[in-house]
Amino acid sequence: MERDSAPYESIPEISFHAMAETTHPQTFHINGKVKNKDITILIDGGSTHNFVDQYVVIKIELPVVKDKSFQVMMGNKEKIECTRLCLGLNLVIQGYTVHVDFYILPVATCLIVLEV
Numbered sequence: 001m002e003r004d005s006a007p008y009e010s011i012p013e014i015s016f017h018a019m020a021e022t023t024h025p026q027t028f029h030i031n032g033k034v035k036n037k038d039i040t041i042l043i044d045g046g047s048t049h050n051f052v053d054q055y056v057v058i059k060i061e062l063p064v065v066k067d068k069s070f071q072v073m074m075g076n077k078e079k080i081e082c083t084r085l086c087l088g089l090n091l092v093i094q095g096y097t098v099h100v101d102f103y104i105l106p107v108a109t110c111l112i113v114l115e116v
Contacts, residue, residue: 027042027043027044027045027046028042028043029041029042029043030043030093030094032091032092032093032094032112033091033092034056034060034062034089034090034091034092034112035060035061035062035090037059037060039056039111039112040111040112041091041093041111041112041113041114042112042113042114043114044113044114046075047113047114049072049103050100050101050102050103050112050113050114051072051102051103051104051105051112051113052086052089052102052103052104052105052111052112052113053104053105053106053111053112054104054105054106055111056111056112057086057104062086062089063086063087064084064085064086064104065084065085065086065087066083066084067082067083067084067085067103068083069081069082069083070082072103072105080105080106082103082104082105084103084104085101085102085103085104086101086102086104087101088100088101089101089102091112100114
């Protein structure tokens with residue numbers, strides 16, 4: 001399955017704090033669940049989009065949709081290509097379920113990054 005998407009006005013970014021798991025006033029970790037599996041979520045004011053680690057996608061067997069290829073600027077200024085996403089993922093945080101789209105990246109330092 002492929003999703004039709006509009007081009008981005010600016011390059012999506014994931015913050016250095018999300019990559020390095022450092023603390024910062026704009027970031028904090030919370031526990032949540034995806035498909036009834038416990039997961040650590042990074043709430044990150046420095047990231048422009050929601051991202052999920054490809055390890056989580058494989059391990060929990062999340063449904064994947066192909067997207068148009070685009071570059072994501074990592075916190076260290078490296079650009080990596082993103083071509084897939086998980087649409088409408090049910091994420092349970094403190095008893096509340098939210099439906100969120102996540103771009104899939106090899107961001108091994110944090111399993112899920114939510115932009116705010």
